[in-house]
Structure formats: structure tokens, C-alpha cells
Amino acid sequence: MAHDVIVIGGGGAGMSAAHSAREQGASVLVLERAPADRRGGNTAFASGTFRMVHHGAPDIKAVVPDLTDDEIARTDFGQYSAGDYFDDLGRITQYAIDPDLAEVLVHNSADTVRWLQQRGVRFLPNYGRQAYKIDGRFKFFGGSVIYANGGGEGLMDAHFKAAERSGIEIRYNARGTDLLQGEHGIEGVRALVDGKTHEFRARAVVLASGGFEANREWRTRYLGPGWDMAKVRGTRYNTGDGLRMALEVGAQPFGQWSGCHSCAWERNASDFGSVDTRHNGFRHSYPFGIVVNSHGNRFLDEGADFRNFTYAKYGRVILQQPGGYAWQVFDAQVKHLLRDEYGMGGATRVQADTLEGLVAKMQDVDAGQFERTVAAYNAAIARDVPFNPNAKDGRRTRGLEVDKTNWASALEVPPFEAYSVGCGITFTFGGVKIDTTARVLDIDDQPLTGLYAAGEMVGGIFYFNYPGASGLMSSAVFGRIAGREASNFSRRSS
Ligand SMILES: Cc1cc2nc3c(=O)[nH]c(=O)nc-3n(C[C@H](O)[C@H](O)[C@H](O)COP(=O)(O)OP(=O)(O)OC[C@H]3O[C@@H](n4cnc5c(N)ncnc54)[C@H](O)[C@@H]3O)c2cc1C
CATH class of the missing domain: 3.90.700.10 (Succinate dehydrogenase/fumarate reductase flavoprotein, catalytic domain)
Incomplete structure (x- = not known):
């Protein structure tokens, strides 16, 4: 095999997967549909806010080491317990969220923010957008405190710099079109690279190519009449390719296909x-x-x-x-x-x-x-x-x-x-079904060997609505897990 792990899509989920696979020792190739100067997916468009569990100033200081004593003294960060996070996810999704995926998201949130920080992402308190000043003190509201310095663009810059340091290979203008199947399950990807067809072999594949928000026809088909006229807030490249590829090899559609952010x-x-x-x-x-x-x-x-x-x-x-x-x-x-x-x-x-x-x-x-x-x-x-x-x-x-x-x-x-x-439109909610280790499941809830998914293309997390700042968190949490598990699988199967 040329690579241990191929990641399709170089946004927040894909790059988190690439890092975590690489740090387990896997050789990693990221195929990214966009040209290099438009890389980063929807993640690069994001304001950069993350929703994580925290218990006040010490937890914020742990991910914002630059926080001064003076800032701490004049800020009420509040607390956001795991229970608060579950309550918000439940209430906002009308209790449709898959409870196992919710567990994974909530319990890995703070640790994954620290993990990103160790990979060069700088976090700051979001004084401008998530707090108001009352009687000389800032008070945070709505359960989200931190954001990545430079917003989504800064976050992705940090991801790409870390990828360069660790030897992750990235091919731009590389549009995944099909998953390659062999006797060991998913064994690679067919892609159009600069318009020419190539086949890339790997022991495991992580799909992280976003939803279908940029596909006018699918929007109308799944979200309903009128959605062709919505404006796309983010990238033009998330047209559902990864979802189609996964469904073609038998992945189970999951989550709210008629819903979106x-x-x-x-x-x-x-x-x-x-x-x-x-x-x-x-x-x-x-x-x-x-x-x-x-x-x-x-x-x-x-x-x-x-x-x-x-x-x-x-x-x-x-x-x-x-x-x-x-x-x-x-x-x-x-x-x-x-x-x-x-x-x-x-x-x-x-x-x-x-x-x-x-x-x-x-x-x-x-x-x-x-x-x-x-x-x-x-x-x-x-x-x-x-x-x-x-x-x-x-x-x-x-x-x-x-x-x-x-x-x-x-x-x-x-x-x-x-x-x-x-x-x-920001992103779509419908996706494929994964288990808590990010393995893509088939219609009988059995894992499709060698196939993992993360980010927007995972179904079962958001329904009807969305608690702000949980998209980046979810992409990072499940991306990190998908990369680690894909790497472990590739080692076992080598
Ligand atoms: C304007 C805006 C603001 C936002 N603000 C926030 C925020 O502040 N906080 C928050 O939590 N969330 C926010 N979000 C949502 C958040 O950005 C997403 O939930 C998250 O970034 C999705 O990550 P992802 O990696 O799944 O998708 P993406 O970052 O979109 O990455 C998918 C990648 O796959 C690539 N791709 C697509 N098809 C193919 C293919 N066939 N082959 C190869 N590559 C392919 C795309 O080019 C893209 O680079 C915002 C979104 C937008 C649009």
C-alpha cells in the first residue's frame, strides 16, 4: 500500500484525522478538492468558536495560557458542565441526537481543544461576540467562551503548518470520486487530480468531505422546494461527494437529511x-x-x-x-x-x-x-x-x-x-451512520471495513437546530477519533 491512511477532505475534520493518524505513526495522504489557495473548507469560513465543557477560569486558562490575572479578575466565564452541554444538545435537537455520539462529543470536547492547542492552535476568549460588559466586568453567555485566533482561517493555518511539520502529504485539486473496494474492505480512492483520474491505495480511508450544502440540486431534493435559492455561506466544494461515495458502498444514511444549519x-x-x-x-x-x-x-x-x-x-x-x-x-x-x-x-x-x-x-x-x-x-x-x-x-x-x-x-x-x-445555508445535517469509534456502518449497523467518517458528513448529531460553536468541536472530536482508529486499523491489517 502506498499509504496507511487516506483522508478525503482537508477541512477541520479531515486535518484533525490526518494529525491523529500521523501521530500514531501512519503515513497519511489528504486529498483535497479545492486548489491550495481555497483550502480549509467551511472550517476556514468559521468564526472559530468552540463549545467545550469547562468549569470556569482555571479550565479557560488551561487552553488560553496568555490569559492575564487582570483579565481573569474582570471576567465571569461562568461554567459549562457536561450536563449543561447534554441539556443544550438535547433541547436544541428536540432530543433526536444520537445519545452515544452526544456522549463522545461532550466528554471529548475539552481534551480535544487542549489537543488542538498542543498542535499549534492558539485559543482566546471571545470577548467581542460571546460576552457583554456589565458594571465593568465581562460576563460570558450561551455556553461558548473560546475561539481560535484568526477565526477559522487561523485554525486552518495552524492545521496546515502542523501538517507540514509532521510530514502529512496533501494533494490539492484532488477530487475523490469513488471508494476502491477489495478483499479487505475499502482499500483506496479514485480521484480526479487536476482533471485526470488517479487511483490511490491505502489500508484505511477517512471521509471528511463535508455535507451537500453547496449542491443546489441535492438541496432541493433533500431539504425541499425553495432551497435552491438559499445562499451558501461557506465553501463551494461541499457538494455531497463523500456522502454519495459512502452510500454507493453500502453506508447507512443517518440523521436528518431534510435538515440543515x-x-x-x-x-x-x-x-x-x-x-x-x-x-x-x-x-x-x-x-x-x-x-x-x-x-x-x-x-x-x-x-x-x-x-x-x-x-x-x-x-x-x-x-x-x-x-x-x-x-x-x-x-x-x-x-x-x-x-x-x-x-x-x-x-x-x-x-x-x-x-x-x-x-x-x-x-x-x-x-x-x-x-x-x-x-x-x-x-x-x-x-x-x-x-x-x-x-x-x-x-x-x-x-x-x-x-x-x-x-x-x-x-x-x-x-x-x-x-x-x-x-x-451553513451546512447540512444528513450524513452517514458511524459508531463511537467513527467507523462507518452499513444498513445492518455493521462496520464497513476500513472506512471512517467525521465532520459534517456524520449523521445523527444535529437535528432541527444547532447549539452555536458545536460544529467545529464535533469536527475536531470525531476527526481525531477517526484518524486514530483508521491508523490502528491499518496497523492491525498490515
Ligand atoms: C460562515 C460559517 C461560519 C461558521 N462558524 C462556526 C463557528 O464559529 N463555530 C463552529 O463550531 N462552527 C462554525 N461553522 C460550522 C463549521 O465550520 C463546520 O461545522 C465545520 O467546519 C465542518 O468541518 P468539516 O471538516 O466537516 O467540513 P469542511 O471544513 O467544509 O471540510 C470539508 C472539505 O472537504 C473538501 N471536499 C469536498 N468534496 C471533496 C472531494 N470529493 N474530494 C476531496 N475533498 C473534498 C472540501 O473542499 C473541504 O475542504 C461555520 C460555518 C460557516 C460556513
Whole structure:
């Protein structure tokens, strides 16, 4: 065999698999479909936040050694126990998550972050996006504290540098097309390299080539009508190749094939993401305003939970509105709470000193109904409850068809602003079934010899919705396990 382990896909899951196989002594080849200057997959597009179990400052300090005493003194990191993590995964996925995979994800989270750190990934507390300052102290919310320095791009840079140091071979412009089967199970990969067909032999193969979010036809086929029109937030290369290859050799489809992570996204964004402007399309501050459709009506509870727990399901709800778009509306009282991407280039934004003037600029919204919606919303707010962006404050509306259950702040102080949003798809939830050692299982729950999977293409973890910052964590945890197990298998079979 030319290599012990071949990894298909060089994103976060694939590179985690490559490192962990390599450190077990395996020779490793990564086949990556993208050219080198577009490498890193969706992982490179990520903000870089990781959701891990921690018990406050000492655990954060363990992965952020640069953390100063002064920073510790003025920060409340909170705690995020294994129980909290299970609760969030259960609640957010409507308890559909596979319990064995949940166990693996939760119990390996902190250790895998430390493992990444030892491989050169620098972690920092996410003061800018996951904490608010109250009375001079930062308080973290929503269960996620740390992010990789430089975001997903920084994370992937660290991965590729570590790969160079350890002698992992990477072929770019190398699109896996078929799995090669032999008497010992999966024995390699057929790939188009620079457009020419090659066969690569190995003792074990790790599939880590993402979901099918960038495949318009599959989106429509599996997610449903209208999904062809969603914008892809990340890479254009995750078109379901790995899933197809796995299904062709008998892998069991698993998880929610009709589900995906999708959120409010700049309405006029281009069809695919760009790493350089990867933050510009985010519109995640809706908990502090209202969201209306073209009829001028609110249609979701903007304050149902911290945005970490709602944003990944609201893209679908926006897509279902007439025309597939909506407007987020804010006033001057909450302007300081808007995330920095609201001020970045490329936003479809209008501003006016009156609500009437604002809706006139929104053009494609029923003006009369919009003004009635805002008036009813303002009148329904429990104004005696203090507004607190840092906690689910219970400052809510009562009696509306769709109530806002936290952070209800009246739209009454000019200037008013509105941002137009559509649906941006992040990744798909349907995948293949794996066991707790990342072996791909067939339809009878038996392992397909020599085949492992990790990352977005694993089914059974996310359903309906997604707790923010668990995608990178899941990719790293299962990638690390897949690489280690593939390497062990290759040693046993040599
Ligand atoms: C804009 C954005 C922001 C995000 N922010 C966060 C965040 O802050 N925190 C978080 O936890 N998650 C975040 N996510 C989700 C997270 O990025 C993913 O869950 C995770 O990175 C997926 O890792 P992966 O390795 O499975 O996929 P990817 O990183 O996409 O890697 C898959 C790789 O496979 C390659 N490939 C595809 N087909 C083939 C083929 N046939 N042959 C060879 N290679 C192939 C692709 O080119 C790609 O490089 C974000 C995603 C996006 C798009």
C-alpha cells in the first residue's frame, strides 16, 4: 500500500484525522478538492468558536495560557458542565441526537481543544461576540467562551503548518470520486487530480468531505422546494461527494437529511461565501430588534433564546416567507449592541428618522401593516421589566400573535435602521451512520471495513437546530477519533 491512511477532505475534520493518524505513526495522504489557495473548507469560513465543557477560569486558562490575572479578575466565564452541554444538545435537537455520539462529543470536547492547542492552535476568549460588559466586568453567555485566533482561517493555518511539520502529504485539486473496494474492505480512492483520474491505495480511508450544502440540486431534493435559492455561506466544494461515495458502498444514511444549519444572511450576498469577507453577511443581532416579512408582519420570536440557540434555525423560517426575505429593524437604543458586521460593507441597510420614512425606504414591505406591527409591538412590552442583553431578561411582549419573549425594546428612538436578510445555508445535517469509534456502518449497523467518517458528513448529531460553536468541536472530536482508529486499523491489517 502506498499509504496507511487516506483522508478525503482537508477541512477541520479531515486535518484533525490526518494529525491523529500521523501521530500514531501512519503515513497519511489528504486529498483535497479545492486548489491550495481555497483550502480549509467551511472550517476556514468559521468564526472559530468552540463549545467545550469547562468549569470556569482555571479550565479557560488551561487552553488560553496568555490569559492575564487582570483579565481573569474582570471576567465571569461562568461554567459549562457536561450536563449543561447534554441539556443544550438535547433541547436544541428536540432530543433526536444520537445519545452515544452526544456522549463522545461532550466528554471529548475539552481534551480535544487542549489537543488542538498542543498542535499549534492558539485559543482566546471571545470577548467581542460571546460576552457583554456589565458594571465593568465581562460576563460570558450561551455556553461558548473560546475561539481560535484568526477565526477559522487561523485554525486552518495552524492545521496546515502542523501538517507540514509532521510530514502529512496533501494533494490539492484532488477530487475523490469513488471508494476502491477489495478483499479487505475499502482499500483506496479514485480521484480526479487536476482533471485526470488517479487511483490511490491505502489500508484505511477517512471521509471528511463535508455535507451537500453547496449542491443546489441535492438541496432541493433533500431539504425541499425553495432551497435552491438559499445562499451558501461557506465553501463551494461541499457538494455531497463523500456522502454519495459512502452510500454507493453500502453506508447507512443517518440523521436528518431534510435538515440543515441556516441563518439570517445578507439578502444580496453572492451565491457562495468568500473567506476574505466571511463575516460581512452575518446578521445575528436580531434578538435586540424585530424581524418583519414583506407583509409587514413579525413571524418569529426574536428573543426566544440567546442567538447561539436560535440563529441556526431561523434561516429556514426566513426562506419560507413570501419572497424568501425579511427585514431586521432596530432603533437607536440598541444600536450599540449590534455586532460589528452590521457596519461592514455589503449590507442592504436603510435608515430614517421616522418609522414611516424607514418603511418607505424598505420599498418591498407593506408600509401600513409595518407601522401597525410596530405600534402593537411597542404597546405589548412589559416595560416594568429591566432590559438586560446579558441574560434571558424576561422583558417580553404579551398578547401578540407572535410574542417576543426576551429583550423586547420598544422601537421609538430615532434614527431607525433596517437590514434586509435572506437565508444563508451553513451546512447540512444528513450524513452517514458511524459508531463511537467513527467507523462507518452499513444498513445492518455493521462496520464497513476500513472506512471512517467525521465532520459534517456524520449523521445523527444535529437535528432541527444547532447549539452555536458545536460544529467545529464535533469536527475536531470525531476527526481525531477517526484518524486514530483508521491508523490502528491499518496497523492491525498490515
Ligand atoms: C460562515 C460559517 C461560519 C461558521 N462558524 C462556526 C463557528 O464559529 N463555530 C463552529 O463550531 N462552527 C462554525 N461553522 C460550522 C463549521 O465550520 C463546520 O461545522 C465545520 O467546519 C465542518 O468541518 P468539516 O471538516 O466537516 O467540513 P469542511 O471544513 O467544509 O471540510 C470539508 C472539505 O472537504 C473538501 N471536499 C469536498 N468534496 C471533496 C472531494 N470529493 N474530494 C476531496 N475533498 C473534498 C472540501 O473542499 C473541504 O475542504 C461555520 C460555518 C460557516 C460556513
